[in-house]
Amino acid sequence: MLKGDRKLGIEDSAFLSRILTLLTLSFHIIYATIGVGVPLMIMIAQWVGIKKKDDHYILLARRWARGFVITVAVGVVTGTAIGLQLSLLWPNFMQLAGNVIALPLFMEVFAFFFEAIFLGIYLYTWDRFEDQRKHLLLLIPVALGAAMSSVFITIVNSFMNAPQGFEVLNGELVNISPLLAMFSPAVPTKVAHVMATAFMTSAFLLASIAALRMLRGSDHVYHKKALFLTMKLGLVFSVATALIGDFSGKYLAEYQPEKLAAAEWHFETEEEARLILFGVLDGEDVKYAIEIPYALSILAHGTPDSEVIGLEEFPEDEIPPLWIHYLFDTMVTIGMWLAFLSFVYVVAAWRNWSFARTKLFRWLLLLSGPLALVAIEAGWWFTEVGRQPWILRGYMKTSEAATTSGQVDLMIILFAGLYFILGVGTIVVLTRMYRRNPVEKELAAREADKGGDRQ
Amino acid sequence: MTLEIIGISVLWLFLFLYVIVASIDFGAGFFNAYSAFTNKQHILTGIIQRYLSPVWEVTNVFFVFFFVGIIGFFPQTAFYYGTTLLVPASIALVLLAIRGSYYAFATYGAKINHRGYIYMYGLSGLLLPAALSPVLAMSEGGFIKLDDGSPYLDYWTLFTSPLMWSIVVLSLTAVLYISAVFLTWYANKAGDEKATDLMRKYALVWAGPAIITATGIIFELRGHNPEHYARILDLWWVFAISFLLFVGTVYLVWKRRNYGLAFILLVGQFFTAFFAYGASHYPHLLYPYLTIYDSFTNEAMAIALIVAFIAGLGLLLPSLYLLFRLFLFDKDYVKGKSDYHA
Numbered sequence: 001m002l003k004g005d006r007k008l009g010i011e012d013s014a015f016l017s018r019i020l021t022l023l024t025l026s027f028h029i030i031y032a033t034i035g036v037g038v039p040l041m042i043m044i045a046q047w048v049g050i051k052k053k054d055d056h057y058i059l060l061a062r063r064w065a066r067g068f069v070i071t072v073a074v075g076v077v078t079g080t081a082i083g084l085q086l087s088l089l090w091p092n093f094m095q096l097a098g099n100v101i102a103l104p105l106f107m108e109v110f111a112f113f114f115e116a117i118f119l120g121i122y123l124y125t126w127d128r129f130e131d132q133r134k135h136l137l138l139l140i141p142v143a144l145g146a147a148m149s150s151v152f153i154t155i156v157n158s159f160m161n162a163p164q165g166f167e168v169l170n171g172e173l174v175n176i177s178p179l180l181a182m183f184s185p186a187v188p189t190k191v192a193h194v195m196a197t198a199f200m201t202s203a204f205l206l207a208s209i210a211a212l213r214m215l216r217g218s219d220h221v222y223h224k225k226a227l228f229l230t231m232k233l234g235l236v237f238s239v240a241t242a243l244i245g246d247f248s249g250k251y252l253a254e255y256q257p258e259k260l261a262a263a264e265w266h267f268e269t270e271e272e273a274r275l276i277l278f279g280v281l282d283g284e285d286v287k288y289a290i291e292i293p294y295a296l297s298i299l300a301h302g303t304p305d306s307e308v309i310g311l312e313e314f315p316e317d318e319i320p321p322l323w324i325h326y327l328f329d330t331m332v333t334i335g336m337w338l339a340f341l342s343f344v345y346v347v348a349a350w351r352n353w354s355f356a357r358t359k360l361f362r363w364l365l366l367l368s369g370p371l372a373l374v375a376i377e378a379g380w381w382f383t384e385v386g387r388q389p390w391i392l393r394g395y396m397k398t399s400e401a402a403t404t405s406g407q408v409d410l411m412i413i414l415f416a417g418l419y420f421i422l423g424v425g426t427i428v429v430l431t432r433m434y435r436r437n438p439v440e441k442e443l444a445a446r447e448a449d450k451g452g453d454r455q
Numbered sequence: 456m457t458l459e460i461i462g463i464s465v466l467w468l469f470l471f472l473y474v475i476v477a478s479i480d481f482g483a484g485f486f487n488a489y490s491a492f493t494n495k496q497h498i499l500t501g502i503i504q505r506y507l508s509p510v511w512e513v514t515n516v517f518f519v520f521f522f523v524g525i526i527g528f529f530p531q532t533a534f535y536y537g538t539t540l541l542v543p544a545s546i547a548l549v550l551l552a553i554r555g556s557y558y559a560f561a562t563y564g565a566k567i568n569h570r571g572y573i574y575m576y577g578l579s580g581l582l583l584p585a586a587l588s589p590v591l592a593m594s595e596g597g598f599i600k601l602d603d604g605s606p607y608l609d610y611w612t613l614f615t616s617p618l619m620w621s622i623v624v625l626s627l628t629a630v631l632y633i634s635a636v637f638l639t640w641y642a643n644k645a646g647d648e649k650a651t652d653l654m655r656k657y658a659l660v661w662a663g664p665a666i667i668t669a670t671g672i673i674f675e676l677r678g679h680n681p682e683h684y685a686r687i688l689d690l691w692w693v694f695a696i697s698f699l700l701f702v703g704t705v706y707l708v709w710k711r712r713n714y715g716l717a718f719i720l721l722v723g724q725f726f727t728a729f730f731a732y733g734a735s736h737y738p739h740l741l742y743p744y745l746t747i748y749d750s751f752t753n754e755a756m757a758i759a760l761i762v763a764f765i766a767g768l769g770l771l772l773p774s775l776y777l778l779f780r781l782f783l784f785d786k787d788y789v790k791g792k793s794d795y796h797a
């Protein structure tokens with residue numbers, strides 16, 4: 001249905017709209033991931049601090065919260081941009097989707113409200129309560145609101161991958177069931193994976209900061225505590241990520257086999273399928289790849305002899321681009337590496353092995369945060385490009401959904417400039433903020449006026 | 456009441472709330488810049504920052520609520536407005552983004568007090584209503600046209616339209632007036648006499664232009680959209696009530712009495728005018744293409760949205776109450792006696 005006539009202009013603006021969507025989402029997702037994950041980290045640190053009566057953890061929570069305000073601000077404004085851009089760039093899609101999937105989008109706004117209100121309260125009531133635990137309570141709605149907003153938007157994205165909850169009759173949508181549309185088969189794995197990766201990424205990003213300070217020569221126990229705490233959390237969530245990622249693969253095998261097949265360069269349907277890692281493609285020949293026998297069958301269905309559908313079963317023009325293979329490999333490799341790294345660190349810290357204190361190892365820890373962000377980007381690009389040519393799988397093609405406006409190119413320049421300013425601004429402001437008020441100074445100041453420890 | 460009317464009323468209410476809270480925000484930035492320019496900055500900055508800091512994100516969500524809600528209840532609007540608003544909405548987005556994030560950068564992060572920044576911030580507060588308000592003009596019809604089935608915006612007609620410009624001017628005067636009255640009250644609560652006097656002066660200065668431009672629009676409409684004009688005249692008594700409320704506000708501010716009531720009357724004035732305007736626009740979302748009936752979503756979705764809305768309000772109202780109690784109605788906080796920022 002909804003056969004768009006393939007005018008040249010429409011193809012062009014569809015392509016440009018894709019670029020602008022790519023740009024905005026790739027930028028928003030960095031801040032959104034931090035927005036989902038960091039409140040939980042703050043909560044854990046503050047809770048540990050209250051439990052152990054250890055001021056270091058409380059200060060940790062407080063300093064994270066200060067930086068968090070900056071990233072939230074950019075998350076909010078870029079989110080507002082993508083929210084409006086969906087209608088500006090994909091009006092035909094939103095018109096259709098509005099009828100079926102508006103409910104979670106609408107609920108998402110309430111999650112934002114909830115988060116924004118309590119974030120304002122949390123930030124401006126530090127030390128206002130006698131009992132720290134009351135203050136910690138205020139953080140729960142912040143973390144919950146952020147998590148729920150990611151749940152709702154991921155539900156929308158799941159619908160695009162596995163649409164259901166409506167029927168098409170003579171080009172009209174009938175029998176619409178908003179709840180059925182919300183709980184599409186893609187939801188469980190997608191939501192769980194997005195949450196786990198947000199927590200994991202935030203843990204590694206915060207670990208990177210501690211590693212950086214230690215590389216710069218600080219030997220304060222504050223940083224050691226920070227690093228140990230975040231690496232432990234990183235380990236937990238990266239293992240969860242890998243497990244849930246495996247379920248995501250099984251979801252794909254069941255509901256979007258073309259995406260899995262394209263990601264794995266799996267051309268012919270076969271049993272006992274091998275998994276291809278890295279490599280290059282020469283026609284249909286895979287070169288220089290690492291092949292793991294049976295692994296694809298296991299990823300897809302859990303048993304080594306099961307059958308995995310290959311690309312040959314799909315029409316030429318419904319096969320996603322094959323370069324998503326690299327996106328998938330990037331994501332999985334980083335995931336495995338970070339699980340391994342955090343495992344090694346936690347064991348080493350526990351057994352007090354000295355190599356964990358070497359410069360080289362700290363460099364590896366420093367890189368963990370940026371790597372996790374790369375994995376997030378790779379993961380989203382993989383799902384989104386892997387859904388192509390569909391915007392709504394099986395119902396509407398991306399090219400039919402786009403705006404007919406001729407000015408998208410100018411808007412790309414405009415928004416690229418905006419994101420550049422915001423990106424540079426975030427980095428400058430965060431570094432200035434922490435440089436001006438280093439933790440050693442703040443700890444000394446708190447020592448000086450024990451009792452009332454507001455600044 | 457039909458589902459369509461419930462839907463549009465909810466959206467209109469939230470748009471109204473956005474107009475009020477955003478006006479306070481935009482206007483505050485402008486007054487701050489203006490007083491920096493005339494070297495009176497120390498009088499206002501504290502007051503303005505204390506109000507804005509905990510609430511600006513909430514202000515933004517009102518806006519998000521509106522545009523997400525309208526696509527939810529009236530998906531067809533995406534087709535007409537989505538396609539045509541690409542450029543103006545993008546410009547507004549960029550302004551909003553720079554303004555919001557740099558407010559956070561400056562006040563929470565780097566403590567920037569550079570003049571250039573303060574001017575930019577103030578100016579963006581005026582550019583934003585100017586960029587957002589033309590949408591109201593567009594909804595009157597005549598600017599969005601169809602070319603072979605796809606809508607486009609006729610910029611030339613829009614930019615030469617007196618109606619568009621009078622709506623822009625109204626948005627500016629209203630922003631400054633709303634903001635000045637609110638800040639007079641807030642400064643008075645804070646016991647800051649200098650700031651109160653200054654804001655009171657601004658409130659009185661902007662009262663006249665606000666009411667004149669508002670009346671002007673009604674006359675512009677007569678030429679542009681006679682059908683809408685006639686419906687406005689039918690509702691003349693609501694506009695009369697609105698005018699009386701306006702007089703009440705000005706009187707109280709003039710007499711330096713009960714600024715809280717003055718602000719409440721002002722909200723009443725805008726509420727009545729806004730709803731009378733909306734009611735007279737009914738049933739059109741976009742003359743002549745879209746009405747709330749032919750663009751409405753299906754019944755199942757409409758009911759789901761309304762249920763979600765009621766549940767959402769149940770969550771929202773207590774939270775907002777808490778926010779206001781802690782920051783708007785808390786004497787110590789308003790007076791700046793307690794600084795508990797993380």
Ligand code: HDD
Nearest residue numbers: 190194197242245246248249332335336375376379380383
């Ligand atoms: C820190 C980031 C990160 C890491 C380390 C991983 N992933 Fe991932 N992955 C994501 C971040 C991500 C994501 C950004 O969250 C995606 C994009 C959309 C989604 O649902 O989650 C995603 C999607 C995604 C999908 C596609 C789901 C779909 O299209 O519906 C699969 C099959 C996997 N992942 C599998 C894995 C496996 C087997 C991993 C092994 C360790 C893994 N991911 C690590």
Ligand code: HEM
Nearest residue numbers: 018021022025026029153156157380381384385388391398
């Ligand atoms: C209502 C929700 C969404 C809509 C309408 C939407 C639509 C689109 C469209 C049309 C594209 C272009 C496809 C392409 O260029 O290949 C795209 C790409 C993309 N989307 Fe989604 N998407 C949605 C949800 C999400 C979510 C929740 C994310 C996560 C952050 C996301 C991440 C991306 C990314 C990273 C790309 C760029 C990949 C690329 O170049 O294709 N999308 N999206």
Ligand code: HEM
Nearest residue numbers: 031032035036072075076079080082083112146150515516
């Ligand atoms: C199509 C994709 C998306 C759209 C349309 C979208 C929309 C928005 C909007 C409108 C806001 C601003 C809300 C406000 O004013 O407070 C926002 C912020 C936010 N978004 Fe997105 N979003 C998308 C993707 C995502 C994804 C994939 C996640 C999570 C993984 C996410 C998580 C958040 C969070 C947590 C915030 C709050 C700000 C923060 O804490 O950084 N969003 N988003």
